[in-house]
Amino acid sequence: MSSQHVPQATAERLPLYYRTLQHLVTIGKTRISSSEFGNLVQIDSTTIRKDFSYFGALGRKGYGYDTQHLMEFLRKTLYQDELSKVVLIGVGHLGTALLNHNFQKNNNTKIVRAYDVDPKKIGTEISGTEICAMDELAGADNHDITAAILTVPAAHAQEAADLALASGIRGFLNFSPTTLSLPSNVYVRHVDMTVELQALIYFLNHAMEQRNSQ
Amino acid sequence: MSSQHVPQATAERLPLYYRTLQHLVTIGKTRISSSEFGNLVQIDSTTIRKDFSYFGALGRKGYGYDTQHLMEFLRKTLYQDELSKVVLIGVGHLGTALLNHNFQKNNNTKIVRAYDVDPKKIGTEISGTEICAMDELAGADNHDITAAILTVPAAHAQEAADLALASGIRGFLNFSPTTLSLPSNVYVRHVDMTVELQALIYFLNHAMEQRNSQ
DNA sequence: CCTTTTTTGTTCCTTTTTTCACAACACTGA
DNA sequence: TCAGTGTTGTGAAAAAAGGAACAAAAAAGG
Known part of the structure; x- marks a missing residue:
């Protein structure tokens, strides 16, 4: 179910997610749940899970999301790894x-x-x-x-x-x-x-x- | 039918409308239709008419909108006329x-x-x-x-x-x-x-x- | 004064976005 | 190994926003 079509509203939020994940990685946080992340960026956790789901299964049930992995995925998505x-x-x-x-x-x-x-x-x-x-x-x-x-x-x-x-x-x-x-x-x-x-x-x-x- | 509840999306557009009207008044344009205004701000004319309609009947059928009047209305709405x-x-x-x-x-x-x-x-x-x-x-x-x-x-x-x-x-x-x-x-x-x-x-x-x- | 044109305000329909609810799965600790 | 808990991913419902279409009213032009 990977990126068939990413809604506009989701795409607009990706940079905010990316920036927040950079911060989390910097302070040494290795995992985060959608609800904790949602509190940080002040967006409902369901919206966050659904946003990520457009790109496939990025998290692990019962665990949450790996901040480093998610950050790198978003970097590639946002920049396609080109300067x-x-x-x-x-x-x-x-x-x-x-x-x-x-x-x-x-x-x-x-x-x-x-x-x-x-x-x-x-x-x-x-x-x-x-x-x-x-x-x-x-x-x-x-x-x-x-x-x-x-x-x-x-x-x-x-x-x-x-x-x-x-x-x-x-x-x-x-x-x-x-x-x-x-x-x-x-x-x-x-x-x-x-x-x-x-x-x-x-x-x-x-x-x-x-x-x-x- | 005046301002019962102004949708978030409408409210977000008001400052853009206001700024554009200021410009129109400055260059001496006294009236404008929703479609011409829509071309200017790059928003569908129906959306513009609907946005204004939340505040009552601000235009005149067959004529359009008086730029001065509309600008002043928006100023009051945006600032409530207080500094x-x-x-x-x-x-x-x-x-x-x-x-x-x-x-x-x-x-x-x-x-x-x-x-x-x-x-x-x-x-x-x-x-x-x-x-x-x-x-x-x-x-x-x-x-x-x-x-x-x-x-x-x-x-x-x-x-x-x-x-x-x-x-x-x-x-x-x-x-x-x-x-x-x-x-x-x-x-x-x-x-x-x-x-x-x-x-x-x-x-x-x-x-x-x-x-x-x- | 009457006809034609213009343009609003609004209803209704479509699309987009958000939220709910929950099954499915993976961790955790005994 | 197995119950118990946490958390995702998602289908379905609800809400919000956008756009088409048009009646109604006003303006414009004889």
Whole structure:
């Protein structure tokens, strides 16, 4: 019964599972039950078991899940064991924060280049990542790049996305507070902090069932 | 038929609608149909009409929606027309990015104080927000503060959240890649950029139905 | 004023996601 | 070896969300 079709909702939770398992392995926990894990990530244990079951039998009845094994399985599932190269466009505070964050350490992902328009930044490095001129993006061949992280001001987001698209990039993580218009064969994921804060405040004001998200 | 119960999925979309309406009003567009709006935010027009209908009849048949009116309605719904005060904990690059972003301009939200441990930062200001010592958070009375934005390193997130909780804060926007353990009457919203990037890469690798998120 | 067009609000149906409930199996300890 | 306990994996039910279709109402255009 292995991965015939993994529901969207399940796929969205895998990275959270992966991160939590990394933590568990780090602190030396070798086994965990679905209910204990569920308490950690605040998701119902049935949902967790069903999520895992889409990938086959990952646990052992009467025992639970082996954290190391599960973590490695998820790593392979999430990354297919290849290093994913991404570029970052827009080296402001947010871009710098992401560069410093250094995804590579725990995850099979590396920001290989950053682009900016500021001449003072071009040519310098942040956490080992070189900052190139935005102009270079236009002519670049980025077909080996998995995704672009967009951290430019909203007014320039579409423009930057178009450049990246032309260079061969087919995945976008957009941090600008604007909806991008891109072809449908391109995958765009949108993170908007303003929206998150507004949603938080809405749920606080309309304090109905206090249900934590994610 | 006014707001009996607004579904979670609808509530999550309201901030996006609001932001888009702000944009429309700014560029001088006074009316819009659900289908045109749907194209903009990339959500089915039926879903949009249904979302609005939970709040009563906001549109006019044969005409569409008045952008100004709808925007103001959403503002009231999202903020209840009160200025929401929030504090920010952890003035690194990400924290600085959020301070510069200045929510207040378009949204009824203001970061009234920031906290950090770095003596070099304490006492300074960023975009008009004063940076206080983390120690001050311990004794503070923050019952008038709606939420805390957590932008501290993962290792200190729980600690910072506990301090904020003790000072009276009941809402959290957590940017640290760690799950917080807090009482159930507290609302926590979690934004994890690593998770977002991983999810993006997963969907690209398993390029099934290319469905854009949000 | 009357016809045609537009577009909402809503009902009903489909799909997706979550939750319940439990059989099956594997550990544990005597 | 064997009862007893814990925990998974899953089929079936329930709940939530999404989408099609359309009546009703308003606008637009003579």
